[in-house]
Amino acid sequence: MRLLVIEDERRIAELVAEGLRQASFVVDTVATVADAQAALELTSYDAAVLDLGLPDGDGLRLLTALRRKPDTPPILVLTARDTVEDRVAGLDAGADDYLIKPFAMVEVVARVKALLRRPGGPLGVRLEAGNLVLDTVGRDVEVDGQVVPLARQEIAILEHLIRRLGRVVPKAVLEEKLYGMGDELGSNAIPVHVHHLRRKLIEAKAVCAIHTVRGVGYFLEEQA
Structure with missing residues (x-):
């Protein structure tokens, strides 16, 4: 945020x-x-x-x-x-x-x-997708009750994706939310974070997957 x-x-x-x-x-x-x-x-x-x-x-x-x-x-x-x-x-x-x-x-x-945390605010809720749970206050991510260690940027990306489950989140939106005015932002910064996040979710056996829409952004999808 x-x-x-x-x-x-x-x-x-x-x-x-x-x-x-x-x-x-x-x-x-x-x-x-x-x-x-x-x-x-x-x-x-x-x-x-x-x-x-x-x-x-x-x-x-x-x-x-x-x-x-x-x-x-x-x-x-x-x-x-x-x-x-x-x-x-x-x-x-x-x-x-x-x-x-x-x-x-x-x-x-x-x-x-x-x-x-006020009504309509971005904090104060547990976000879920499949067997994954994100605590937006504690900034913890669990899969089947086990904590998945994620970097700050990875948690932020996951939060945006899970809040728009099934819908594409443009890369530009993620850049705006993850980086401040004075931060140096490489063209591949978001793809790199998404790559690491995707790998960690796969390793944790999360029942959800991050998909890339080339040239646009990313979306999170629950899997059967």
Whole structure:
């Protein structure tokens, strides 16, 4: 899953981004309202972490503008504004959650996951295909009750495939969800991850298979 951190203090942005990456999220960071708007226009994010004191505008105004759009992701406000009036203003403007600085990184991760577990969110469910089960919170994969060790990228690809069971997931969609703005992406990165994932599922005797639609993408199919 891909997150956007909107924070102009570089050290804090790096801290938050690294903590979220350690929790298996793909993270982009921006430092201004303008860059945040551009990123949200170009990329489909699963959630965002927003500081309110940005150099080119107030985060509350950005929040209000985003909430006028139907496809805005859940937003956690992370700010030094700590009065009751500040918290009320943030929630009224459309924040899904509000956390005050200084903060514990484990709490930021927990709150982001809580937002993603809300009804309709991408976390909080067990996904199944044949004898394979993916725990979207613990990021564990089991086949017939046995844990299958997978890399972060392999789990992310499997999640997208299993959520669209039987339907083709374009390669471009996987690239967008698995890699951030600054990541170097080779043309064969996704095929390599899919190759490793397919091999591991075969070795684990999973009753489902990954198929390649050449030039388009991949799909997961349950097998009898």
